[in-house]
Amino acid sequence: MDYSKIPSPTFVLDEKLLRKNLELIDTVQKEADTEIILAFKGFAMWSAFPLVRQYLKGATASSLNEARLCFEEMKTRAHVYSPVYFENEFGELMSYSSHIVFNSFSQFQKFYPETKKADHSISCGIRVNPEYSDVETDLYNPSASGSRLGVGSNEFPDELPEGIEGIHFHVLCESDSYSLEKVLANLESKFGKFLHQVKWVNMGGGHLMTREGYDHKHLVQLLQNFQNKYNVKVILEPGSAIAWDTGVLVSTVQDVVEHKGIKTAILDVSFTAHMPDTLEMPYRPKIIGAKEPDKNSKYLYRLGGVSCLAGDFMEVYDFERELKPGDQVIFKDMIHYTMVKTTMFNGVNHPAIAIWAENDQLKIVREFYYEDFKSRLS
Numbered sequence: 001m002d003y004s005k006i007p008s009p010t011f012v013l014d015e016k017l018l019r020k021n022l023e024l025i026d027t028v029q030k031e032a033d034t035e036i037i038l039a040f041k042g043f044a045m046w047s048a049f050p051l052v053r054q055y056l057k058g059a060t061a062s063s064l065n066e067a068r069l070c071f072e073e074m075k076t077r078a079h080v081y082s083p084v085y086f087e088n089e090f091g092e093l094m095s096y097s098s099h100i101v102f103n104s105f106s107q108f109q110k111f112y113p114e115t116k117k118a119d120h121s122i123s124c125g126i127r128v129n130p131e132y133s134d135v136e137t138d139l140y141n142p143s144a145s146g147s148r149l150g151v152g153s154n155e156f157p158d159e160l161p162e163g164i165e166g167i168h169f170h171v172l173c174e175s176d177s178y179s180l181e182k183v184l185a186n187l188e189s190k191f192g193k194f195l196h197q198v199k200w201v202n203m204g205g206g207h208l209m210t211r212e213g214y215d216h217k218h219l220v221q222l223l224q225n226f227q228n229k230y231n232v233k234v235i236l237e238p239g240s241a242i243a244w245d246t247g248v249l250v251s252t253v254q255d256v257v258e259h260k261g262i263k264t265a266i267l268d269v270s271f272t273a274h275m276p277d278t279l280e281m282p283y284r285p286k287i288i289g290a291k292e293p294d295k296n297s298k299y300l301y302r303l304g305g306v307s308c309l310a311g312d313f314m315e316v317y318d319f320e321r322e323l324k325p326g327d328q329v330i331f332k333d334m335i336h337y338t339m340v341k342t343t344m345f346n347g348v349n350h351p352a353i354a355i356w357a358e359n360d361q362l363k364i365v366r367e368f369y370y371e372d373f374k375s376r377l378s
Contacts, residue, residue: 009351022055032223042239046073067096125166132186133171153190170204177219249334270305
């Protein structure tokens with residue numbers, strides 16, 4: 001990727017890297033004989049869907065808008081889950097859905113009769129809480145005590161209601177196959193008798209199979225064994241894995257300020273508006289040409305966002321050189337769980353969205369203007 005050809009600020013997807021991830025994921029789904037689908041909550045860059053569709057035939061949605069996007073741009077009906085559904089949307093939602101998972105039995109009882117009126121078959125499921133997860137950040141842990149997501153074993157009825165064809169769970173986040181193995185052990189201990197009664201089990205997302213070092217053979221064996229034991233179809237819906245490490249956010253230093261010995265390079269991007277997970281998760285993004293400080297570091301700079309939020313910054317990096325206005329700062333791995341969560345807070349300019357194509361040409365697919373900001377307000 002030739003960064004000198006990329007305007008700032010811009011999110012840039014590297015098409016070659018996306019294909020590499022998709023090929024690996026496709027190998028897993030074929031070897032395990034499972035269905036792996038795209039989770040829009042992690043990657044909804046629909047300009048890349050023509051490539052995604054070559055490997056993945058389905059997608060999961062958690063709202064009417066996502067389901068419609070799936071129908072229009074992934075060219076298929078969605079696997080839908082939402083904590084609640086709305087009466088004024090459910091009819092349209094069904095037209096875009098192949099599977100609908102309910103978060104509670106009360107929601108199932110309310111809307112299941114409507115699914116029988118659809119002009120195509122809809123398979124219904126219930127989300128369960130296996131009550132185990134090794135996710136340490138509470139914000140991303142759906143199995144925490146008192147969680148609103150899924151039905152726990154104590155709240156589950158003795159008999160599975162007629163019409164429930166699938167069980168869904170999602171308690172992982174950027175996890176490995178050994179974490180999944182522990183979840184499955186808990187699932188079986190709490191919901192084992194019901195697993196023999198359903199047609200499919202959706203194991204949700206959080207399966208970071210495109211991260212270096214992931215044990216794919218172990219994952220395949222787990223999935224094969226589970227399917228054979230319960231005679232069910234297994235579905236996975238990874239969010240991060242699809243676009244993991246497939247692109248960057250290109251930014252530029254606008255000014256360098258100093259207070260009490262701390263230098264801050266102020267950029268043309270915002271952490272709170274354009275990289276919110278860096279503050280919410282939180283995590284430190286990797287930057288090309290920068291490293292973590294050590295005792296020998298000389299060129300230390302905080303990175304300041306362009307918004308007026310006091311906390312819109314990252315603590316110091318060692319750039320091993322002096323930073324000055326006009327210098328590029330390139331954030332790595334900024335495609336998954338980034339564009340789907342950006343905002344126009346403070347009216348700051350939203351980065352353009354681009355694809356670095358497989359023929360090494362830059363394609364700008366979206367730019368943002370004042371009307372985009374204004375039209376979201378009243």
